[in-house]
Each structure stands twice: as structure tokens, then as C-alpha cells.
Amino acid sequence: MEKTIAGKVINVNEEGYLVNMDEWNEDIAKELAQEENIELSPRHFEVLNYLRDQQRKEVALTIRGVGKSGVVDIKEFYVLFPKGPLKISSKVAGIPKPKSCI
Amino acid sequence: MKNLLILGAGTSGTMMANHLVKELRDDEWKITIVDQYKTHYYQPGFLFIPFGTYKPDDVKRTIDEFIPKKVELVREEIDLINKDSDEVVLKNGQKLKYDILIIATGCKTAPEEVEGMKGDTWYKNIFDFYTFEGSCALAKKLETWKGGKLVVHITEMPIKCPVAPLEFAFLADDYFYKKGMRDKVEITYVTPLSGAFTKAKTTAELNHLLEEKNIKIVPDFAVEHIEGENGKIYDYGGEEVDFDLLVTVPTNMGDDSILRSGFGNDLNYVPTDKHTLQSKIKENIFVIGDATDVPASKAGSVAHFEAEILTENILNYIEGKPLKPNFDGHANCFIETGKGKALLIDFNYEVEPVKGKFPFGGIGPLNLLTESKFNHWGKMAFKWVYWNMLLPARKIPFVTPQMSLDGKYLEGIEINK
Numbered sequence: 001m002e003k004t005i006a007g008k009v010i011n012v013n014e015e016g017y018l019v020n021m022d023e024w025n026e027d028i029a030k031e032l033a034q035e036e037n038i039e040l041s042p043r044h045f046e047v048l049n050y051l052r053d054q055q056r057k058e059v060a061l062t063i064r065g066v067g068k069s070g071v072v073d074i075k076e077f078y079v080l081f082p083k084g085p086l087k088i089s090s091k092v093a094g095i096p097k098p099k100s101c102i
Numbered sequence: 103m104k105n106l107l108i109l110g111a112g113t114s115g116t117m118m119a120n121h122l123v124k125e126l127r128d129d130e131w132k133i134t135i136v137d138q139y140k141t142h143y144y145q146p147g148f149l150f151i152p153f154g155t156y157k158p159d160d161v162k163r164t165i166d167e168f169i170p171k172k173v174e175l176v177r178e179e180i181d182l183i184n185k186d187s188d189e190v191v192l193k194n195g196q197k198l199k200y201d202i203l204i205i206a207t208g209c210k211t212a213p214e215e216v217e218g219m220k221g222d223t224w225y226k227n228i229f230d231f232y233t234f235e236g237s238c239a240l241a242k243k244l245e246t247w248k249g250g251k252l253v254v255h256i257t258e259m260p261i262k263c264p265v266a267p268l269e270f271a272f273l274a275d276d277y278f279y280k281k282g283m284r285d286k287v288e289i290t291y292v293t294p295l296s297g298a299f300t301k302a303k304t305t306a307e308l309n310h311l312l313e314e315k316n317i318k319i320v321p322d323f324a325v326e327h328i329e330g331e332n333g334k335i336y337d338y339g340g341e342e343v344d345f346d347l348l349v350t351v352p353t354n355m356g357d358d359s360i361l362r363s364g365f366g367n368d369l370n371y372v373p374t375d376k377h378t379l380q381s382k383i384k385e386n387i388f389v390i391g392d393a394t395d396v397p398a399s400k401a402g403s404v405a406h407f408e409a410e411i412l413t414e415n416i417l418n419y420i421e422g423k424p425l426k427p428n429f430d431g432h433a434n435c436f437i438e439t440g441k442g443k444a445l446l447i448d449f450n451y452e453v454e455p456v457k458g459k460f461p462f463g464g465i466g467p468l469n470l471l472t473e474s475k476f477n478h479w480g481k482m483a484f485k486w487v488y489w490n491m492l493l494p495a496r497k498i499p500f501v502t503p504q505m506s507l508d509g510k511y512l513e514g515i516e517i518n519k
Contacts, residue, residue, distance in 0.1 A: 060367075060395075060397075062258075062368070062369075063258070063324060064258065064368055064369070065367075065368050068368055074324075074326075074338055075326075075338060077338075078324075078338040078339050082339050083322055083339055084296065084322045085338075087296075
């Protein structure tokens, strides 16, 4: 389905995750974050860029993996994206919902 | 003579030994299997020990009795795999050369991963039921427990048999009800997932059952630390849940030998092609069961389906033919729901569990995603099937390695191809 975010028409799935990560930009991230009641800071963007980087390398994302990345520890990850940080940060970063939970 | 080496004589390793001994010529191939332990546990039985349905002896056999005579069993701990020299180093220093390696080292609980879990009150008010020791200790505890707040808890995914914690909650409800003390026990289900299960239709069905059985659910809870003395678990977000008795599923991790070999992921699982089961480490290394990082359930049924496909691919590899990408993530799990009933779910990488009939479309006799007594008897009969058909790698009639869509109600279901 299509959704207008930050003035741009974007393809998203039924849960609101971007279908194509290349349609993402920082304004889209800010608007997606607002839907989750998060005001993005430069620190948030460091984490988002890391996640996008990992996604490009096709590395499966887990909270544990992010916590060990050296970019952010789990505690801070929760402060930045409270309640389900991986799911929320993935949505804001314009990448698919992590499939780590089977 | 060429060497085929299997690491681990659990469910997967034992099945592979039995499959391959029938397929490989014994004047060309020597098959060796390594495992440091003596006992083969029927792990699905651990769920029933705390409630006295199974006694400890019901779930134990020896590893030796399931390993074919023509296969050499080496009882020694594995130190590491040296992929460059095609050899496995054992703890006693012995080196085993191989032409083909099958990693079947499984996964295990790692309670030390969470601060305070394996502390002073471990096996006093904090228990696991994923180990023989844990389920036996919990059985003793439940016999005399006077009631209070029971918290059933999952630490992080992935875990072996993702439905077992829910089954535990359902069986606990039934157990305390029969003891005439259900009103003295408050049951809470605490999970890092957003709902009862990982797939939408099943979650809806199970959430309904939790409500019906008066089991409270706390979703999206990622445990940060546990205070055994105070009876509290804390989440990274600051949320806390009180308990008198905590039944937890600790972090599950692959074997330490994978860590020492230097090629596992952050949970020591081996990078594996999800359709061919060849490792991404080296072409003569294959992986099966809980040891892989494939996005399928860590369950005996999955290992069973994988074993048939991996056997075929090992033969393809030996003959220099291309491997077949045939593994579809097929899993088939009974879910005990208490009061002598069970659900059955059948799913794969692309298709989530739905309602329907199994294994014969329209006929059954088993019901998919619907509670029935017949499903429960299916689950109880499975112990016999496990020892007598699954481990010896005899074909289970009518149940195919690849999932069938026959008899499944797929209306409104998105198939993510």
C-alpha cells in the first residue's frame, strides 16, 4: 500500500514498514518517529544509519547483536526507542521488521 | 576410505547416522559420530515432568542404543573445528580428519547470560524446565508449593520449541485446578514478543486461550536483570514484574565449540544456507537442527524434515551434483493446552499456521489450530514415534519433509514468497 510521508508517496506494508529502503530519507525518518512519539536526535540517526548499513550487508538484526555492536548498548537503545526498540527503530530506519523471532 | 564425521549424537546427529549408514557404501565411507554424553533425553518430555505426567526415567535412554553398529561412536568433548585443515580437535588432543562434516551440536540454555538468573535462589524460586535437572527440580518444588505469583517467562528469541513456555502455562493452569488451588495461583506469561506467538493467526488463537484460562500476558518485555531474593524481574525499559515462583526459559545458545571454531554468529549458531543446509563456512561442512542459524523453529520435527533433505544433499555432494534447495522451513508442532486437549500447527518459511485438517486434507484425523482430545493423544503417542521411528530414521507415513497445502484454510493468508 502507498502512504504519503513527509510529502513523498512511499510504499509500505500493512504494518507500516517501508517496502523499499531506498525510498527513505531523514525527513521520512522524522515523521515515522513522530508517529511513535519520538523526537529524533543526532544520536538516533547514528543508530538508524548503523541499522541501515547492517541491512545492506544482509546481517540479521537482533537486540543482542545491536547491543554488542559498539554503536549503542541495550540500555541506551531502550532509552532512544522505548518499548520494543528493534521493531520501532527498524520501522523508523526504513528497513523490514526483523525476523529474529521465530 | 573416506571419512564422514558427525558432531553431536542428539536428535539430528542420530537421525543422520541412521540415514547415512543405509545410503553410503561401507567399503568407501567410514562414519564417525562424536558426543561427550551417555544419555539421550527425550526433550519434549521435559515439559511433563514438573506436573508428574512423566517420571524422570520416562525420558532417558542411552545414546549408544540408537547409533548403528557400523558407525563409530567417540565419547569425548569437542574442542574445535579446524575448517582449513578439515579436522576436528577433541578435548583429549585427538584429531579427527574428515572429508565431509555434519555439525549437529544443537543448542543449550545459558542462564548466566542474564544478571541474577543463576544466583543464590536458582532452583529455589527460579527454575528452568528446558533441562533434565531443571524439570526434575521444578517437579519437587510444585509438589509442596502453596501458591502465589507464578511467572512463566521467555528471556530472548530464538529458543528451542517456541511453544513450550505457553504449553507450560496452560498445563500449570490445569495442574493447579486439579489440585484444588487454582484460586491461590496467579499465572502471568512474560514474553519479549508482542503477543503469545510469532505468527499472527496462531497468536490470535492462543491469546484467546490465555484469556479463557485467566493467564495474564505481559508482552514486549526484554529482561535486563532478576532479583531472586526480592522476587522481581526488570525489563530494559524499567518495567518490573513480581514473582513468588519464576519459571524461565533462559537464553538459548549454540555449542561453545562453535565459538572456539570462530565461525558462529553472536549466539554461536552456524551460518547455514536455509534451503540446502550446506554451511556458509566451507562447502564440505553441513549443518542440521538447532545448531543452524536458519530462520525455522528449533524443534525435533524441523530436524526430522531437515534430515531427509540433508541426506539427499550429502549424496548429491558426493556425486558432484548440484545441491537441491528443498528445505522449506517445515515445522509441525503439537501444543498442549491442558485438560487433555492439544492444538496442532503445521507451517514453513512462507506459510504461517492456519486451521484445517492433517495429514489428509478434509479428513484429518488431526485438527490444525483447533483444540481437540485427539491432538493430545497424538502428542502423547509421539514419544513412541520418537524412539521407534524418528531416531532410527524410519519413514513416518503420510508426513512429507516439505509442507503440504492440502487441507489448509488459506483464505486471507499472505504467502511471502
